Amino acid sequence: MGALMNRILLIMLSLGVFLFGCSSNETDLVKIAFIGPLTGGVSANGIGGRNSADLAIKLANADTSKKYQYELVVLDDECKPNIGIQVATKAAADSKIFGAVAHYCSAVAVGTVDVFHKFALPMIVWGAVLPEITYGNDYPEIHRVNGTMINQNDVAARFMIDQGYRNWAIIHDTTDYGKGHDKYFTESIEKYGGKVLGRFGVTADQQDFNAELTKIKALKPEVLYFGGITPIGVRVRTQMDRLNIPALFQGTSGIISDAYIEGTGNLSEGTLAFREGDSAERLPGGKMFLTKYKEMEYSSPPEAYGPFAFAAANLIIRAVEAVGPDRKKITKFLNQIKDHNSVIGKISFDDNGQNMVPLITKFVVQDGKWVIWEASDYQSGQRQLSR
Amino acid sequence: MDFSLLDQHIINGLVLGVIYAMVAVGFTLFFGVLNVIKFSHGDVLMAGSFAALIASLFLSQLGEFPTWLNLCISLLFAISIMATLGTLIAQHLVLPLRGAPPLNTLLITLMLGLAIREAVRLFYPNGSNPKPFPRLLPENSWIIGTMEIRQDTAIIIVGGLLAILILNLAIRKTRLGLSIRAVAQDPETARLMGINFKRIVLGTFALGSGLAALAGVANGLYYHEIIFDRGLFLGVIGFSAAVVGGLGSLLGAIIGGFLFAFLQTIGAIWFSVPAYKDVFAFVVIIMIMAWRPTGLLSEINSDRV
Numbered sequence: 001m002g003a004l005m006n007r008i009l010l011i012m013l014s015l016g017v018f019l020f021g022c023s024s025n026e027t028d029l030v031k032i033a034f035i036g037p038l039t040g041g042v043s044a045n046g047i048g049g050r051n052s053a054d055l056a057i058k059l060a061n062a063d064t065s066k067k068y069q070y071e072l073v074v075l076d077d078e079c080k081p082n083i084g085i086q087v088a089t090k091a092a093a094d095s096k097i098f099g100a101v102a103h104y105c106s107a108v109a110v111g112t113v114d115v116f117h118k119f120a121l122p123m124i125v126w127g128a129v130l131p132e133i134t135y136g137n138d139y140p141e142i143h144r145v146n147g148t149m150i151n152q153n154d155v156a157a158r159f160m161i162d163q164g165y166r167n168w169a170i171i172h173d174t175t176d177y178g179k180g181h182d183k184y185f186t187e188s189i190e191k192y193g194g195k196v197l198g199r200f201g202v203t204a205d206q207q208d209f210n211a212e213l214t215k216i217k218a219l220k221p222e223v224l225y226f227g228g229i230t231p232i233g234v235r236v237r238t239q240m241d242r243l244n245i246p247a248l249f250q251g252t253s254g255i256i257s258d259a260y261i262e263g264t265g266n267l268s269e270g271t272l273a274f275r276e277g278d279s280a281e282r283l284p285g286g287k288m289f290l291t292k293y294k295e296m297e298y299s300s301p302p303e304a305y306g307p308f309a310f311a312a313a314n315l316i317i318r319a320v321e322a323v324g325p326d327r328k329k330i331t332k333f334l335n336q337i338k339d340h341n342s343v344i345g346k347i348s349f350d351d352n353g354q355n356m357v358p359l360i361t362k363f364v365v366q367d368g369k370w371v372i373w374e375a376s377d378y379q380s381g382q383r384q385l386s387r
Numbered sequence: 388m389d390f391s392l393l394d395q396h397i398i399n400g401l402v403l404g405v406i407y408a409m410v411a412v413g414f415t416l417f418f419g420v421l422n423v424i425k426f427s428h429g430d431v432l433m434a435g436s437f438a439a440l441i442a443s444l445f446l447s448q449l450g451e452f453p454t455w456l457n458l459c460i461s462l463l464f465a466i467s468i469m470a471t472l473g474t475l476i477a478q479h480l481v482l483p484l485r486g487a488p489p490l491n492t493l494l495i496t497l498m499l500g501l502a503i504r505e506a507v508r509l510f511y512p513n514g515s516n517p518k519p520f521p522r523l524l525p526e527n528s529w530i531i532g533t534m535e536i537r538q539d540t541a542i543i544i545v546g547g548l549l550a551i552l553i554l555n556l557a558i559r560k561t562r563l564g565l566s567i568r569a570v571a572q573d574p575e576t577a578r579l580m581g582i583n584f585k586r587i588v589l590g591t592f593a594l595g596s597g598l599a600a601l602a603g604v605a606n607g608l609y610y611h612e613i614i615f616d617r618g619l620f621l622g623v624i625g626f627s628a629a630v631v632g633g634l635g636s637l638l639g640a641i642i643g644g645f646l647f648a649f650l651q652t653i654g655a656i657w658f659s660v661p662a663y664k665d666v667f668a669f670v671v672i673i674m675i676m677a678w679r680p681t682g683l684l685s686e687i688n689s690d691r692v
Contacts, residue, residue, distance in 0.1 A: 039508070039515070040515070040616075041515070041517075041614070041616070043515040044513065044515055044516050047515075174662055200660075200661055200662075201660050201661075201662045202661065202662055203662050203665070205616075205620065206662075206665075207610070207617060207620060207621075208399075208403065208610075208651075210399035210402075211396065211399060211651070211652060211655030211656070211661055211664065212655065212661045214392050214395045214396055214399060215392075215655075215656075215661075217392060217395070218392050230516075230517075231516075231517050231614065234517045234612055235517070235610065235612060238519075238610060238611040238612050239610065241611075242537065242540070242609075242611075243395070244528070244535070259513070259516040259517070262513070262516060262517075262518070262519065263516060263517040263518065263519055263612055264519065264612075265519045300513065
């Protein structure tokens, strides 16, 4: 009986594969590449972005009004520039791929833009914030839906000065990403009358920060500004506690993730960070995105940049639907995007392909959640930031 | 050079030294008895810290345990699991390759390390993210003069030093230690004297891996955070420390561990850009190795393991 059932199942399965194979041949198949860090320390963000792009593809395929069938080609850049260039070349060399949703790590993106340009593959950055990615070249293929660290740090500096803080110590990683944050934050904070007492560049995989923090303890800053991403953010925050450093911990968009809160536990309370765009819950399409994401039962959350990856994938799908699978035409279409409604708000690309998102949202950790500053107990005065 | 808070720098360096020494001792033990370099050692350490984390979380699910009991049980669990893992590695991967070139053992354990690392990342829930390690030690501070030392830091330093001391005594004074030293000096003669070669090798691997688990737990308790790829860097440092001290010499490994921590701390105080501290430490280690290729305490001068 068991054997018979197995055989029937096998036949049905192969029939299914056969039928499925046929049906997908009827409409043209368009491939879209997703590139992000799927392994390594920041893979939580990469996987969140991957799932979100996947969601965009699945929703498009379920929509019968679409002219094409889509397939997501997922590639792992491991947050390493050399690997990033390999996989970007792989995507660009595949003639069935007509667009890429690429890169969470700035150090990778800044290296791969040349590849995308050389192969004329239109790409949209979904997470990397280094200004040079869009402003350091005049490649028409390169676009970015999220903002840059210049706006982010300017808003952050203004806000912190308004809160009454004057002295900072900076820890930043020595990648382009960390160095950029250090540079732009310092520029803004000095412009508004703040002072940087000391800055410490650290390697991106450093484990022990006690030596740097001991030096910082001697400087007695009011705020410790951290320019880097989640894994070392977690380490710096926990090791600050061991040395009894009372300073406020201020991060960047790089630590806005559930992983930061999970890693630091109670110590995350009162951590500040800033990010471009509004939070998914408060956007017109955000509710829809979060509900659909939940329905798909992905094993991990979309993380902070998931909505950006979703919006980027949707933009490429829209371009393909409008002008057909042709890399040059898609690039041209994307460059003309103005006031496009998306899950992250309106998208308009400037001459460099940069989305001119006007809004920077301020976040504070409250009871184990990233809460928008305006909605927090800290804003209403019920709780106080550490001083 | 900035020497403010020198006492704090010394304490930071001591903790690092204790952890590095525990890792280095493992490398030296394995090299001593079998002439092999087991590159998965750092990942065994990491797996040990995850084993302790699982045990501790499980205990807190069961009910209210005093923290010291939670710590003891988690520690024992981690040590016994890693000792078993060490024995299995020795039995199934290292001993069968005894006739092969040593490069093969090095490669196979390197790959095993990768497998352990990726297994933790894939099978532990959200394993790519750093995980908070439970705070199982008292966190009050003692103030001695101008110096402030936290109790958990002191316990880690003293506990680690004790573990190394006990291991040293065990190797010098006990029957098992005598057998280990006999196998290290001459496996063939040791066999002729009635020493069970295989049992001693397995025992040594259990001992070294158990110590790695202890180092892993100390690392977790100190940083309050563990991550799947922590073992890689600690493995490289532990191995360098063992080599610079004299691979095969127990005292050399301990000296090497503390030397490395000392160099890192000096580097951090010395340079205004602390990112240079690892570069500085490794450059000095390279210079020492060029000066004394067999290590500070080479095998000729000292008893092997």
